[in-house]
Amino acid sequence: MADRAQKILKTVFGYDTFRPLQAEVINSILEKKDTLVILPTGGGKSLCYQIPAMLFSSLTVVISPLIALMKDQVEQMQRVGVPAAMLNSALETGTYRHNIAQIKSGAARLLYVAPETLMMPRTMSLLAGTGVDCLAIDEAHCISEWGHDFRPEYRQLVQIRKQFPKAVCAAVTATATPRVRQDIQTTLGFKHTDTFIGSFNRENLYLQIVPKDNSLSRVLRLIQRFRDQAGIIYCATRRQVDELALILQDEGVSALPYHAGLSDTMRRTNQERFIRDDTCIIVATIAFGMGIDKPDVRFVIHYDMPKNIESYYQEIGRAGRDGLPADCLLLFSYGDVYKIKHFIQQKAPTERRAANTHLNAFLRFVEWPGCRRIPLLQYFGEAPANVKCGQCDNCQKGQKEQIDVTIFAQKFLSCVYRTGELFGAAHIINVLRGSKAQRVIQLKHQRLSTYGIGRDLSKKQWQSLSRQFLHQGLLIEDTDYGGFRLGPNARDVLKNKKKIWGWLDDDPADENDKAAPPDLKKRDIPGYDRDLFQLLKEKRKEIADQEKVPPYVVFADKTLMEMAAYFPQTEAGMLQIHGVGETKLSVYGSEFLNVIQLFCRKQGIPEKPKPVTKPIRKPPARVKKKRHEVIGETFSAGRTVAEIMEMFAVKRQTALDHLYRYWCEGNPLETDNFGIHLNLSSQQTDSVFTYFEKLGIRRLKPVFDALAGEIDYPDLFVLRLMFIAQNALMVDERVRR
Ligand code: ADP
Ligand code: ZN
Numbered sequence: 001m002a003d004r005a006q007k008i009l010k011t012v013f014g015y016d017t018f019r020p021l022q023a024e025v026i027n028s029i030l031e032k033k034d035t036l037v038i039l040p041t042g043g044g045k046s047l048c049y050q051i052p053a054m055l056f057s058s059l060t061v062v063i064s065p066l067i068a069l070m071k072d073q074v075e076q077m078q079r080v081g082v083p084a085a086m087l088n089s090a091l092e093t094g095t096y097r098h099n100i101a102q103i104k105s106g107a108a109r110l111l112y113v114a115p116e117t118l119m120m121p122r123t124m125s126l127l128a129g130t131g132v133d134c135l136a137i138d139e140a141h142c143i144s145e146w147g148h149d150f151r152p153e154y155r156q157l158v159q160i161r162k163q164f165p166k167a168v169c170a171a172v173t174a175t176a177t178p179r180v181r182q183d184i185q186t187t188l189g190f191k192h193t194d195t196f197i198g199s200f201n202r203e204n205l206y207l208q209i210v211p212k213d214n215s216l217s218r219v220l221r222l223i224q225r226f227r228d229q230a231g232i233i234y235c236a237t238r239r240q241v242d243e244l245a246l247i248l249q250d251e252g253v254s255a256l257p258y259h260a261g262l263s264d265t266m267r268r269t270n271q272e273r274f275i276r277d278d279t280c281i282i283v284a285t286i287a288f289g290m291g292i293d294k295p296d297v298r299f300v301i302h303y304d305m306p307k308n309i310e311s312y313y314q315e316i317g318r319a320g321r322d323g324l325p326a327d328c329l330l331l332f333s334y335g336d337v338y339k340i341k342h343f344i345q346q347k348a349p350t351e352r353r354a355a356n357t358h359l360n361a362f363l364r365f366v367e368w369p370g371c372r373r374i375p376l377l378q379y380f381g382e383a384p385a386n387v388k389c390g391q392c393d394n395c396q397k398g399q400k401e402q403i404d405v406t407i408f409a410q411k412f413l414s415c416v417y418r419t420g421e422l423f424g425a426a427h428i429i430n431v432l433r434g435s436k437a438q439r440v441i442q443l444k445h446q447r448l449s450t451y452g453i454g455r456d457l458s459k460k461q462w463q464s465l466s467r468q469f470l471h472q473g474l475l476i477e478d479t480d481y482g483g484f485r486l487g488p489n490a491r492d493v494l495k496n497k498k499k500i501w502g503w504l505d506d507d508p509a510d511e512n513d514k515a516a517p518p519d520l521k522k523r524d525i526p527g528y529d530r531d532l533f534q535l536l537k538e539k540r541k542e543i544a545d546q547e548k549v550p551p552y553v554v555f556a557d558k559t560l561m562e563m564a565a566y567f568p569q570t571e572a573g574m575l576q577i578h579g580v581g582e583t584k585l586s587v588y589g590s591e592f593l594n595v596i597q598l599f600c601r602k603q604g605i606p607e608k609p610k611p612v613t614k615p616i617r618k619p620p621a622r623v624k625k626k627r628h629e630v631i632g633e634t635f636s637a638g639r640t641v642a643e644i645m646e647m648f649a650v651k652r653q654t655a656l657d658h659l660y661r662y663w664c665e666g667n668p669l670e671t672d673n674f675g676i677h678l679n680l681s682s683q684q685t686d687s688v689f690t691y692f693e694k695l696g697i698r699r700l701k702p703v704f705d706a707l708a709g710e711i712d713y714p715d716l717f718v719l720r721l722m723f724i725a726q727n728a729l730m731v732d733e734r735v736r737r
Contacts, residue, residue, distance in 0.1 A: 001030045005051050012054070012080050014559075014581040019044040021196045025170075026051050029134065032168040034190040036140070038176050039198040041314075042295070042321030045172040046073060049136035052170075053110045054082060056133035059103065061167075062112045064138040065151055068291045070112045075553050077110060081583025086112040087123060103130060115153035124163060132167040135160065137188070140171035144183035161189055174317075179649040200313070200380045204320045205328050206517040207372045207392040212333035216247065219301060222329055223253055223281065225517075226298040230274065233283045234315055236304035236336075244303065245283040258284035275550045277541060286311065294550065295322040296557045302330040305340065308358035309365060309379045322556050327517055332366055341482065360470075360477065364638075367467045369503045371395050378637035381630070381647060396518065405502040408457065408465055409474060409493050415450040416475065416484045417494075419443075424482040429454070429462045461504060468502045471638075473673035488672055488722060491682070528565035532599050536560040539595050543588065554588060555579060566608045569597050576610040631655060632662025632669070640675025652676075656717045663724055672725030678715050688719045697723060 005026050009015050018026075021039065025048040028035045039045050053060035064070045067090050077084035085099040085108040102108045103126060117123055135157075137143070143154040161169065171184050185193060210218060223231065235241045238259040245257035256270040256279045273279045275294055282288060286307070300319040306312040312330070320326030337359070344355045365375040372392040377383075388395050415428050430437050431445045434452030445451060454462060466484075469475050474493060475484045492498035537551075537560060544551040559579035568574045574589050575582070600606070631644055639647070644655045663669055678685070688711060691703045700716045711719075 001055065002027060004055060005030070008051050008054055009047075010581070012082065012581045012583065013047070014080075014575075014577065014579045014584065016578070019047075021198050022048055025194075025196050028194040028196070029168055029170050030055060033192045033194050034169045034185075034188070035171070036181065036185060036190070036193065036195045037170065037172040037198075038181070038196070039172070039174065040200045040202055041174050041317040042202065042323065043174070043198050045138075045174070048172060049134060049170045050077065050082070050110065052134055053136075058131035058133040059106075059108065059127070060110050060134040060136060061118070061127065061132055062110055062136045062138060063115055063118060063154075063157065064112055065115065065142055065154075066139075066291045067114065069138075069293055070114070072293050072550075072553070074110075074112055075549055079553055079584060079587070080581050082110065083108045084110040084112065087117050088114040089117060100126060106130065115151065115157065118160065119153070119156050124160075127164070132164045135164065135167045135169045137169065137171045138173075140173040140184050141176045141180050143171075143187050144176075144180040146177070146179045146183055155187065158187060158189065175314075177647055179647075182649070199377075200382060201373060201377055201389075202317065202320065203389070203391060204323055204325050205316055205391070206325065207316070207328050207330075207376075208517065209330045209332050209366055209372075209393060212331040212336070215303065215331050218329070218331065219244075219248075219303070220251060220253075222299055222301060222327060223248075225327070228280060229298040230277070230294060230296055231281050231299040231301065232288065232297060232315075232318060233281060233301040233303055234288075234306070235283060235285060238285060240303065241283050241285055248281065248283065253281060254279045255281035255283055258282050258288040260285065260287045276544065277551050286315070289315065289318055292318060293321075294318075295552050296324070297321070297326065298324075299327040299329065301328075305330075305332065305336040305362070309361050309376070312362070312365075313376065313380070322552075322558055324558055324561075330366075337363065356477075363467065364471050367464070367471070369394060375638075378639075381634045381637070381639070383633045383637050393516075396516070402501040402503060404499055405465060405468075405504065406493065406496075406498075406500045408454075408462075409469055409500040409502075410496075411450065411454050412462070412466060412469060413474060413486060413490050413494055415448070415454075417486060418448045418450050419445060421485040422483045424477075424484060425463060425466045428466070428484065429459055432462060433457075433459065457504075465502060465504070469500075472500065472502075473671060474500070488674070489726070492726065528561045529567075530564075532567075532596065533560055533564040535595050535599060536563055536592060539591060543591065555584070555592075562610070563592065563596060566610045567596055567600050567605050568610075569593065569600060569607045573607050573610075628658035628661045628665075629667075631658040632667050635659055635662075636668070636670035638671055638673065640673060642675050653714065653717065656721060659721055660717075660724075663721075669721070669725040672722055674718065674722060674725075676718050678718060680711070680715065684711065685719065688716065689723055692720065692723045 002023065005023065006018075009018060020043075021037070022044055025035055025037050029049065029052045037045060037048055049060060049062065062073075064073070067088050070086050070088065074084045074086045083102065085102045087096065087099055091099070103111055113123065137154075137157065142149055142151040143157065144150060161167070169188055169190065171188060173184075176184065181195070219233065233244065235244060238261045241257045241259045245255050248255040256273060258267060258270050262270070270279070270282065271288070271292070274282045275292070297319045300316050302312070302315070306315060316328040319328055340359060344352055344359065347355060361379060365372065365379070368375045371389050372394055373389045390396070411432060412428065415432050416423070419428065419431065427439060430440050431448065431451055432454030434446075434455055436446075440446055457465070466475070470477055470484075473487045473489045475490070476487045477484055489498065493500055540551045540554050540560065544554050547554070556579050559577055562577045566573070566577065568577055571585060571589060571593070574580055574585055574593060580589070627648070631648060634644055634647065635641070641652060641655050644650070645652055648655070650658075659669065687707065688703065691706050695702045695706065697720050700713060700720065704711070704713065704716060
C-alpha cells in the first residue's frame with residue numbers, strides 16, 4: 001500500500017516526497033485505525049485522507065464546516081483528476097441533483113459535505129447505498145466544547161459512526177489542546193487509535209519584530225521586496241485599515257481594505273479579488289482570514305500588536321502555506337502595550353487576569369533576546385531542539401552576549417522590597433534613578449536607601465532588565481495592578497547566593513540592520529528566470545479567469561518557478577516538475593509547454609534536467625512520550641503549574657506528581673517558576689528547606705513530623721519541587737531513591 005501511496009503522490013499530485021508525518025498518517029488510515037492528525041496550517045492535512053480515498057473501494061466522506069473551503073477542495077481534486085463531489089445547502093437544485101447522481105453511480109471517490117447536510121435522512125440513505133470506507137473530519141476541534149469554535153452539529157457525527165461501523169475515522173485539525181484532543185477521540189468513539197502531532201514550527205516563515213516608527217516606509221520596503229505578490233496587513237481598527245489602504249493606493253500599491261464595517265458585497269468582492277490575484281494586498285482587521293486557503297501569501301504584517309500569541313501564530317500562519325519563504329513583520333511599540341493595559345483595566349477582574357497572562361506571554365515573545373522560535377513554540381508546549389533557527393531577526397543579528405547583571409538585579413529587587421512590593425516598573429525605576437517625580441516625593445521614597453542607586457543605567461535599560469527579571473521569576477507582576485512582588489528566586493539573589501545573567505539592551509525591539517531577512521534568492525527558491533516566470537503567471541491567470549477559479553488551483557507558484565528554472569519542453573520533462581501530475585499535464589500541459597517553447601526558442605535555452613529527488617525514507621513515527629515527560633518538558637519550557645493544569649486538564653497534585661517523577665528519572669527542572677503562591681511565611685519556608693537539607697526529600701513524612709504537622713502535605717509537595725528546582729545539584733538524592 002505504501003508504495004501505491006507514493007506513486008499516487010507523484011502521478012496524481014506531482015509531488016516527489018511526503019511532508020512530515022503524511023506517510024505515517026496515510027498508512028494508519030489504510031490500516032483502518034482511527035487516526036487523529038494535528039498538523040499546522042499548510043502542513044498538508046488534506047492529502048492525508050485524499051490519498052487513502054483513492055485506494056479504498058468505497059466512498060470517503062469529508063466533513064467540512066466551511067462551504068467556501070469545500071468548493072476550493074473539490075475544484076482542486078477535480079483538477080488533479082480525482083472525481084469529487086460536494087453536498088451543502090448553498091448548491092442550486094440542478095447541481096445538487098447532478099452531484100447525487102455522481103455519488104450514486106460510484107463515480108465520485110470523495111464526497112465533501114457540511115455536517116448538517118450529512119445528517120439529513122436522504123443523505124444517510126444515499127450513503128447506505130454506496131457504503132463508506134472513511135470518514136474524514138476536517139477542523140475536528142469544532143467537535144469540542146472546549147475548543148474555540150465549537151459547532152453543535154459536529155456532535156451528531158457520533159451517529160454517523162454508528163451507521164457506518166466499518167468506516168475508519170480520520171480527524172484532522174491545526175489546533176487542539178490536550179483536552180480538545182481527548183474530547184475529539186472520546187466523542188468520536190476512537191478505538192484502535194493513532195495520534196500524530198506535527199511540529200508547529202513553520203520553518204519557511206521569517207519572523208521579525210521592529211519598533212513602530214517609520215512604519216509606512218518599512219511596510220513599503222517589504223511590499224517592494226515581494227513585488228506583485230500577495231500579502232496581508234493586519235491593523236487593530238477599521239479606521240486604521242481604511243487609512244492605510246488609501247495611503248498604499250496613493251503610493252501606487254494594489255491594496256484593498258477588509259473589515260466588518262464594509263458591506264457584505266464589498267467584503268466579498270475584495271476577498272475574491274485577493275484570492276484571484278487581481279489585487280496584491282489586503283489591509284484588514286482580524287475579521288479577515290477565516291476560510292482563506294490561498295497558499296501563496298508571501299508576507300503578513302502586523303501593523304498593530306496582535307491580541308495574543310495564539311492570534312499572532314494563526315495570523316502569520318496564513319503566510320507561506322506553499323512552503324516557500326514568507327516574511328512576518330510585527331511593528332511593536334510600548335505605546336500599544338499601555339493602550340492594551342488600559343483596556344484590560346476596564347475589564348472584570350476574572351477576565352483581567354487571563355488578559356494579563358496573555359499579554360505577558362506576548363511580551364515574553366517580543367522581549368526575548370534569543371531565537372524567536374523558542375518562546376513561540378514553548379507557548380504551544382513544544383521544546384524546540386534547535387535553538388538557532390536562522391530564520392528570525394534575532395538569529396540573523398547574532399545573539400548578544402549575556403552578562404552578569406546580578407548587581408542590577410539586587411538593586412532592583414531591594415527597591416521593590418523597600419517600597420513594599422506594591423509598585424510597577426515605572427515607579428521603581430524612578431526611585432532607582434533618583435527622580436523627583438511628584439509621586440516619589442509624596443511617598444517619601446527619596447528617603448529610601450535605594451533612592452538614586454541606579455543612575456548608571458538609562459530608563460530604557462532598566463525597563464528591559466525589569467522585564468528580564470520578570471521572565472526569570474525574580475519578580476511576580478500583580479495581574480490586576482501591575483505592581484511587582486518578589487518572586488521565588490529573589491531571596492537567593494539578594495543573599496548573594498545566585499548570579500543572574502541577562503542582556504543590557506537599549507530597547508528589546510531595537511532594530512539592527514543586519515536583522516533584515518536574508519536575500520530571497522538564498523532562501524530555497526531555485527534560481528529561475530523571472531521573465532519566463534512572469535509569462536507563465538500571465539498564462540495561469542488567463543486560464544484561471546476562464547475557468548473562474550483562483551490561479552493557485554491551476555498551478556502553484558512553485559510549479560511555475562520550477563518551469564522557469566528547468567525549461568521543460570517535452571511532456572516527460574513537464575512531468576518532472578513539482579505539482580504536475582498526469583491529469584494536469586493532459587489538461588494544461590500543452591498551453592504551458594507552448595509558452596516555454598516559444599520563450600526558449602527565442603533565447604536559445606535548452607531544457608535542463610531536474611535533479612532527481614529520491615523519496616526520503618522518513619524516520620519512524622515519533623515515539624510517543626509519556627505524560628510526565630511531556631509535562632516535565634512543558635514546565636521546563638516556562639509554563640507555570642496553573643497553565644499545565646489547564647493545558648493537560650489535570651489537578652494540581654497530579655501535575656506536581658508528574659513533575660516529581662520527571663525529575664526522579666534524571667531530567668532537570670529548568671525553571672523554578674511554579675506560579676504557585678503558598679500562604680506561608682518566609683520563616684516557615686526556610687525551616688522546611690532546612691529540614692529537606694537535613695532529612696532528605698525522598699520521603700515527606702519525616703519532614704512533616706519534624707514540623708509537628710504545621711505544614712500540610714499539599715504544601716510540602718510544592719515546596720519539595722521548589723527546593724529541587726532551586727538546588728539543581730541534588731543528583732545523589734535522586735540516585736538513592
Ligand atoms: P493544511 O490543510 O494542513 O493547511 P493543505 O492540505 O491545504 O494544508 O496543504 C497546503 C499546501 O501544500 C497545498 O497547496 C498542498 O497541495 C501542498 N502539499 C501538500 N502535501 C504536499 C507534499 N507532500 N509536497 C508538496 N506539496 C504538498
Ligand atoms: Zn531564530
